Amino acid sequence: MADKTFLTWPFLDDRHRALAADLETWAEANLDHLDHSDTDTACKHLVADLGHAGFLQHTGSPGGTLDVRSLCLIRETLARHDGLADFSFAMQGLGTGAISLFGTDAQKQEWLPLTRNGKAISAFALTEPQSGSDVANSTMTAEDDGDAYVLNGEKTWISNGGIADIYTLFARTGEAPGAKGLSAFLVTPDVSGFEVVERLETIAPHPLATLRFTDCRIAKSSLIGTPGAGFRIAMSVLDIFRSTVAAAALGFARRALDEALHRVTTRNIQGAPLFDLQLVQGHIADMALDIDAAALLIYRAAWTKDSGAPRVTREAAMAKLFSTDQAQQVIDKAVQLHGGDGVRSGTTVEKLYREIRALRIYEGASDVQKIIIARQTLQQIL
Structure with a gap:
């Protein structure tokens, strides 16, 4: 438990x-x-x-x-x-x-x-083939054409791609260079010119796809917010949901610790329980410490946002970086403590090992989080 x-x-x-x-x-x-x-x-x-x-x-x-x-x-x-x-x-x-x-x-x-109510599935279409973490470099376009916007370009690694009923999509409308020239739109898959180019297979199966938009006309009412506000909208959404990615990693880590505790208390080695070994106790201590530290960072960030902070960029980045990286370590220790059973296909710790890896990449890779934390910290003195 x-x-x-x-x-x-x-x-x-x-x-x-x-x-x-x-x-x-x-x-x-x-x-x-x-x-x-x-x-x-x-x-x-x-x-x-x-x-x-x-x-x-x-x-x-x-x-x-x-x-x-x-x-x-x-x-x-x-x-x-x-x-x-x-x-x-x-x-x-x-x-x-x-x-x-x-x-x-x-x-x-x-x-x-x-x-x-679970009657429609949603998706967040931000990443492009040449602009993953570099959102400001997005090249997909949304051209103003009188009573409509015309979409052209590709999105990739889109979760729920191919099964979603509604996509929040970001495209360049050109109000300014870089980040200030992006806008956000609502797009349904029944629009003419929408195509699922490829379904992407990963080590932990999820519905993912590459999407192509060719001369897709969408109504002006599909615009979310104002033209040119897309980057700010995307970052505001990620500011909230990065903490939840950390929470998911925490959930994986807690399950890994539970599995490890069951293993070391029910497995004997040299006539004694596995947990009698000091090295095993060291692993358990590290796992428990990492889990509690991650939880403190996560709920600090979430509480700060819920308390009215307009942005929690630094707090959310810290929570995501630490929690996802350390969850990887916790799960790796659980696999090690299971010995050969840890890499047996279909076991709980083997599935956790595959599940955790993507969380260190999506919604801002660990390396990107370090850059965010450094910049936020430097801003306090510059």
């Missing part, structure tokens, strides 16, 4: 503790024996089930605010039980974050009831 003492920390309120308890009960009843043989089908079922259970209500906000602590608690709990469940929940929030924060009343009224 994963440690729950962090729920008593002052970062969290009684409503968060109640949410964690409700979700834990639901997850134990619904996530322990999921069929992942068809990833697309599994994701669709998970979105529907999470919506029916009411947990997707936390992914969108008609009022324009999102409770980051709730998002983190949900992602941590889901990741501890099932990585694909965490993914399915997270994308409903990331995909509609721009609508919640910057959308018009009409956009919110059309899409948030559908995504929050």
Whole structure:
């Protein structure tokens, strides 16, 4: 059983503790024996089930605010039980974050009831073949053509690509060079000229795709916010959801520690329990320390944002960098403690080993987070 003492920390309120308890009960009843043989089908079922259970209500906000602590608690709990469940929940929030924060009343009224009830799947289309972390270098265009915008270009590594009902997409409208010339749009896959070019396979299967847009005409009402505000919109959304990526990593790490504790207390070596070995105790200590330190950084960032901070760029970057990198180490130790069983295909720690790696890359790679933290720190004295 994963440690729950962090729920008593002052970062969290009684409503968060109640949410964690409700979700834990639901997850134990619904996530322990999921069929992942068809990833697309599994994701669709998970979105529907999470919506029916009411947990997707936390992914969108008609009022324009999102409770980051709730998002983190949900992602941590889901990741501890099932990585694909965490993914399915997270994308409903990331995909509609721009609508919640910057959308018009009409956009919110059309899409948030559908995504929050699990009746529509959302996606966040930012990355391009030549501009991953360098968002300001995006080359996809949205040309103003009277009563419409015309989209041309490609997006890649798009989560839920190929199964989403609505995409939040970023394209260059040219108000200024670089970051100031991007805008955000809502695009549905039924628009003429939309094409799924390739489905991308990864070591931990998720629905991912490369998308192509060729002379796609979308209504002016598809614009989110104002022309040229796309970079600010994207960064504001990531500012919230980076902390939740860290929370997912924390969930993976907690599960790895649980598996390791079970292994070392039930496995004998040389006539004594495995946990009697001092080196094993050292690994367990390191794992517990990394998990608690990650949790403190995550809920510090989430609490700071929920307390009214306009941005938590530094706090979220620290949480994501430390939590994802250290979760990788925690899981690696769990694999090591399992010996040969740790690399047996299909075991829990083997699946965790594959799940964690992508979190150190998406929504800002670890190296990018270091640059962000350094710049934010230097700004305090320059």
